[in-house]
Amino acid sequence: MTGVEFLASFLRTGRLHGIGIGSTLGEVDRAVRHRFVDVVDEEGRSLRRDYGFVEFYFNHGNAWVMSGGSIELHRLASGPDGAEDWARTTGVEFPRYVAWGDVRDALARVPGAPELEVGDQGGFLEYRAAASHVSVIVVDDEEEERGYHAGHGDVWSVSLWAPVRAS
Known part of the structure; x- marks a missing residue:
């Protein structure tokens, strides 16, 4: 599968390799067989699992549960x-x-495919798919050229975020 097809599917579903918000650490381990580094905060309440250009974030309750993630394409x-x-x-x-x-x-x-809301992020545009809780950050500076970083019109990152729960 190409990365472009993968990202289109992710924008539609909010799922990466079958995992997403609410997935347990065990489910992530079964779905993604790639080397990683775990970073736990000092209080032991949050975990960042870093696979290189892909990261998943977890909160701890009874178990580690995914609360977000990002694909740092830049x-x-x-x-x-x-x-x-x-x-x-x-x-x-x-x-x-x-x-x-x-x-x-x-x-x-x-x-x-979800509808996308567009917002200005100062040199970047954010395309937000509220239905899947995925946002895409795109380089919007016409002076930016491709090189050792993404250029104008390129995807900088794609993020998965947990929905805000009503209290």
């Missing part, structure tokens, strides 16, 4: 090693740069 511009390792373990192949236009075109072909 990290791929400085070198393809992370993408090659990820492709080997997950079957998803990301290019060095991911153009938002390519993701948007792929999303248009996905049945039930």
